[in-house]
Amino acid sequence: MNIDWIKEAYYLIEATISLSLSYFINTEKRIHILYLITSMILAYYVYKSSNIKTSFLKYLFPKKVWMSQSAFVDYSLFCFNSLIKIVMIGPYIIVGFYIAFYTNELLLEIFGFPNYSLGVTQTIILYTITLTIIGDFLSYIVHLLMHRIPFLWEFHKIHHSATSLNPITQYRIHPIELIINNIRSIIIFGLVTGFFDYLSSHSIDKLLFLGVNVFHFAFLLFGANLRHSHVKLRYPKYLEFIFISPFQHQIHHSSNPRHFNKNMGSKLAIWDYLFGTLVLSASTSKVNFGIPKENLNYNSFLSNLINPFLNPINKMSKYLRSIIKEKK
Numbered sequence: 001m002n003i004d005w006i007k008e009a010y011y012l013i014e015a016t017i018s019l020s021l022s023y024f025i026n027t028e029k030r031i032h033i034l035y036l037i038t039s040m041i042l043a044y045y046v047y048k049s050s051n052i053k054t055s056f057l058k059y060l061f062p063k064k065v066w067m068s069q070s071a072f073v074d075y076s077l078f079c080f081n082s083l084i085k086i087v088m089i090g091p092y093i094i095v096g097f098y099i100a101f102y103t104n105e106l107l108l109e110i111f112g113f114p115n116y117s118l119g120v121t122q123t124i125i126l127y128t129i130t131l132t133i134i135g136d137f138l139s140y141i142v143h144l145l146m147h148r149i150p151f152l153w154e155f156h157k158i159h160h161s162a163t164s165l166n167p168i169t170q171y172r173i174h175p176i177e178l179i180i181n182n183i184r185s186i187i188i189f190g191l192v193t194g195f196f197d198y199l200s201s202h203s204i205d206k207l208l209f210l211g212v213n214v215f216h217f218a219f220l221l222f223g224a225n226l227r228h229s230h231v232k233l234r235y236p237k238y239l240e241f242i243f244i245s246p247f248q249h250q251i252h253h254s255s256n257p258r259h260f261n262k263n264m265g266s267k268l269a270i271w272d273y274l275f276g277t278l279v280l281s282a283s284t285s286k287v288n289f290g291i292p293k294e295n296l297n298y299n300s301f302l303s304n305l306i307n308p309f310l311n312p313i314n315k316m317s318k319y320l321r322s323i324i325k326e327k328k
Contacts, residue, residue: 019082039225070163076301078171089182099190107198117201127196132215135188140271143264154308161298163290169228234281244269247281254287
C-alpha cells in the first residue's frame with residue numbers, strides 16, 4: 001500500500017497547525033502575544049472610563065462574542081487560510097524579490113547609476129515611510145474595489161458576515177481575497193524595495209527590508225486587535241482624521257446602511273477623508289455587525305467558502321429564468 005500521500009497529508013496538517021500557532025509569537029502578526037496584552041491594557045482604559053458594572057474579565061471575554069457561531073467560523077477560516085498560505089502563497093513570496101531586482105535593473109537602464117546614494121539610515125527611514133504610505137493607499141483602493149465591484153464583494157462579504165467581532169475576525173477572509181491581498185502586498189514590496197535598492201546602490205541586504213516598518217509595529221502595539229472587538233476605543237476627533245481608530249473600523253462593519261462603504265482605510269484615515277468615506281466615531285454610539293438579511297447564509301464554514309461562487313450563478317439563473325418567462 002502506498003502511504004506517501006498519507007505522510008504528505010500529515011506533514012501538511014502539521015505545517016498548517018504550526019503556522020496558525022506561530023501567529024501568536026510572530027511579531028509581524030497582529031495577534032502576537034505582546035499586541036494582545038497591549039490591547040487588553042487599552043481595553044481596561046475603555047472599561048474604566050465607561051463605568052461598566054460587570055467585572056473586567058467578563059467585559060473582555062463575553063461568551064456571546066468568543067463562543068458564538070460567528071466566532072467559530074472565524075477560527076475555522078483562520079486555520080484553513082493557514083493551509084492556503086502554505087500551499088499557494090508561501091512559495092510565491094520570492095516573487096517580491098524578483099520584482100525588486102527587475103525594478104532596480106530597469107531604473108539602472110533608464111537613468112544609469114545615481115549621482116548620489118542614500119545612506120543606510122536614510123534608506124531605512126525613507127523606505128519605511130514610503131512603504132507605509134503607498135501600501136496603505138493601495139490597500140484602501142483595493143478595499144474600495146472589494147466593496148464597489150459586485151464580483152469582488154461576493155468574496156469580501158465573508159469578512160463582513162461576522163455578527164460578532166474578535167481579534168481572529170481579522171483573518172476571516174475568503175481564500176480568493178487572501179490571494180488578492182497577498183498579490184497586492186508582494187507587488188508593492190517588490191516595487192518599493194527595488195526603487196530604494198537603486199537609490200541606496202545596494203547598500204542594504206534585501207532581507208532587511210522584510211523586517212523594516214516601525215509604523216506597522218506601532219500600529220499593532222497600540223490596539224490594532226481592538227478593531228475587531230466589542231471594545232469601543234475612540235481617538236480624539238482631530239486624530240481620527242489621520243488614523244482609523246478601533247471604533248471607526250467597527251463602524252465599517254456596521255449593519256446600518258448609513259455606514260456601508262465607510263472607514264475603509266487600513267491604518268490611515270486620510271484616504272477616507274479625501275474620498276468622502278470617513279465617519280468619525282463621535283457620530284455613532286452603538287453598532288450591530290453583519291450583513292442585513294444575509295447573516296443566516298454565512299453561519300457556517302462551508303457556506304462562507306462556497307457562497308461567493310454560488311451567489312453569482314444563482315443570480316444569473318434567476319435572470320435567465322425571468323427572460324424566458326417574459327418571452328413566454
